[in-house]
Amino acid sequence: MEQKSGGAGYAPLYVLAAGTLWGSMGLFVRRLGSTGLGSAEIAQLRCIVTTAVLFVYLCVRDRSLFRIRPRDIWCFVGTGVLSIVFFNLCYFTTIERTSLSVAAVLLYTAPAFVILLSAVFFKERITRRKMISLVLTLAGCLCVSGLLRTAGAISDSTAGGMTPGNILVGIGAGLGYALYSVFGRFALERGYKSLTISFYTFLFAAAGTVPFVSMSKTADALTAGLAQTAFVILFGVVTTVFPYLLYTRGLEGVENGRASILASVEPVVATLLGILVFHEILHPDELAGIVLILSAILISNT
Numbered sequence: 001m002e003q004k005s006g007g008a009g010y011a012p013l014y015v016l017a018a019g020t021l022w023g024s025m026g027l028f029v030r031r032l033g034s035t036g037l038g039s040a041e042i043a044q045l046r047c048i049v050t051t052a053v054l055f056v057y058l059c060v061r062d063r064s065l066f067r068i069r070p071r072d073i074w075c076f077v078g079t080g081v082l083s084i085v086f087f088n089l090c091y092f093t094t095i096e097r098t099s100l101s102v103a104a105v106l107l108y109t110a111p112a113f114v115i116l117l118s119a120v121f122f123k124e125r126i127t128r129r130k131m132i133s134l135v136l137t138l139a140g141c142l143c144v145s146g147l148l149r150t151a152g153a154i155s156d157s158t159a160g161g162m163t164p165g166n167i168l169v170g171i172g173a174g175l176g177y178a179l180y181s182v183f184g185r186f187a188l189e190r191g192y193k194s195l196t197i198s199f200y201t202f203l204f205a206a207a208g209t210v211p212f213v214s215m216s217k218t219a220d221a222l223t224a225g226l227a228q229t230a231f232v233i234l235f236g237v238v239t240t241v242f243p244y245l246l247y248t249r250g251l252e253g254v255e256n257g258r259a260s261i262l263a264s265v266e267p268v269v270a271t272l273l274g275i276l277v278f279h280e281i282l283h284p285d286e287l288a289g290i291v292l293i294l295s296a297i298l299i300s301n302t
Helices: 008-022 025-033 039-061 070-097 100-107 110-121 128-144 147-153 164-189 194-212 215-222 226-250 256-262 265-278 284-301
Strands: none
Touching: 008 226, 008 256, 008 265, 025 039, 025 226, 025 265, 039 070, 039 194, 039 215, 039 226, 070 100, 070 164, 070 194, 100 128, 100 164, 110 128, 110 164, 110 256, 128 147, 128 256, 128 265, 128 284, 164 194, 164 226, 164 256, 194 226, 215 226, 226 256, 256 284, 265 284
């Protein structure tokens, strides 16, 4: 794919910025979860707010960006349903059946899927630098999750959740997470802008979440008062609109495999925010994980 000269030099920064914003999600999810919303409703709120914000923005900026060719709809079904919806369902199911740390580690098998799928579909080379970065990323996520620290204290009941089926569902979350890079690249190669891709991604994702949520809860969350509505909109803009636009823009100048590794700054940011905002304690393994992930990003980007 020919890279666009305009912003290719900034592409890694776009991806890093996307990962940083995704890392702030916990700040919003904790607040929304305290109101009684389930994970699926929170995911749908993200999709609805993102679709609405992008719809208004495109109406004002350039309505021609709404145009897509019917033969290319499969790209947006891929980014919206096969990626966003499938990833969320698998990820939340893994959290419910195992633990947050296990789900996080399985989710970050995504860079491995991106590297393999991009080699097949886009002929991206699997270089030694990519493999080193990938190993460092997976090791770093394992440390940041705290799974190594708590492994010895896992009870029999918790260990019972570590079944082959549950692990497979968790890996499915990583696959779904990776599919956005793949289908997003297909859409970019067909000439669509990042705004168009993001809008139709979340339009299809919002529709795809309907069978799995309580629509009354979602409606209540959107209409529970001006402050609540403003918070939900901020949640959608900060954790979804901006990062997905930035990530898709970054794909214009960065290979898929490299982008997925750069975006792994997300758990680093989440950990640091937990320390700064919620006064969580930074354990030695988490510090080691942060160093490993940042090393992977540095190696990937040199």
